[in-house]
Amino acid sequence: MPTSLLEENDGTDASAKDVLSPDCPSRIVFGRIGERWTMFVILALEPGPMRFTALKARVGVITPKVLTETLRALEGDGLVSRRAFVESPPRVEYALTPLGRSLLEPIAAMRAWAEAHVPEVLESRDRALS
Template sequence: MDTGLGDCRARENLDRIGDKWSLYLIALLAEGTKRFSRLKREAEGISQRMLTVTLRGLERDGIVTRTMYPVMPPRVEYALTDLGRDLLAAVTPFIAWCEAHVPEIEAAREEYDTRTEQEAAAFE
């Protein structure tokens, strides 16, 4: 099966959406336009710098738009573009799969961690 990932550009796109924060931010923007400060609150654990870097990358790739309002303090809002909404439609089943399988993945991780700890202890 040809995945298309041999193409350097396709891999670059996968790198963009497959990083730690991009899909999460895209899913948050599925609810509609949001201010930077709201995204910062809702994306628990993301630093301000990483939020900025990730949003800039998504903007550069045409997935989100950034609108800055000339007020004090500056107000900046982000929204999905048509391309971003198309991407969201493609990844929504993946996000749903991740949510549906949290218990199984957590159980597998616990089993793995226990097994590897026991194996490591056997060699001590």
């Protein structure tokens, strides 16, 4: 059983460390999707496999360095696959794995909430400034 997100116990030091444990599933997931470019790359790959340059164009203003970093991280997490063809000029195709594709579902739920409620959030932010 994974460690819990919050302490439900008596607050001894031993378990207090679990709160921030890198093994906490929610922390892992929210940490990854909180990174600036993760969402863009995953959503850009939704239609199907794509080459590096096409991906870069689709995401928009991302630099090649950051795109590479993001892709390596997602590959390491098993969310994205990388296929390099030995040709010249080189060709590399990135695609969502089934695991990565399954993540699209909760993302969609979060996006739906965002579309529905962000106007309220922005309104609240405006009020907070005044």
